[in-house]
Amino acid sequence: MHELAITQNMLDLVLEQAKKAEARKVGRINLVIGEMTGVVDGCVQFYFGFLSEGTIAEKAALSFTVVPTTARCRGCDKLFKLKEFDWTCPYCQGNNMEIVAGQELFVESIEVE
Ligand SMILES: [Zn+2]
Known part of the structure; x- marks a missing residue:
């Protein structure tokens, strides 16, 4: 339910x-x-619908870009999409990796009139 605070x-x-x-x-x-x-x-x-009521952002269209969880293997240096609960490199089967994308959460831009 942390979407309320985020919104x-x-x-x-x-x-x-x-x-x-x-x-x-x-x-x-x-x-x-x-x-x-x-x-x-x-x-x-959903939350935006009622939080924005009465503000100049009321009825604004929301557009979402979802960034997949991406990891870089420290063993072979390859990038790959991380599947949930599967922390194994598909290239070298190593499990030493770092998350390089997928933790983003920000407003990229807004369009105003
Ligand atoms: Zn690897």
Whole structure:
């Protein structure tokens, strides 16, 4: 249920940016969500619906870019998509790796009027 707090933070940020840009209305919000964050876009959409009510971001379209969980193997230096609970390199079967993508969570850009 942490989507509620995340959506509130996102909205605060968007409104702050929109204010700086002297926007009358926010038309679209582009979000980047890493798979590892476990954030469900449908939940964000739902919370955004009522949190944004009465703000200039009301009825703004949300656009989500989901970043797959990607790891780099420290053994063979290859990049691959990490499957849940499978921490084995598909190339060398090693299990020493680092996460290089999938933990993102940010507002990429907003479109205002
Ligand atoms: Zn490897």
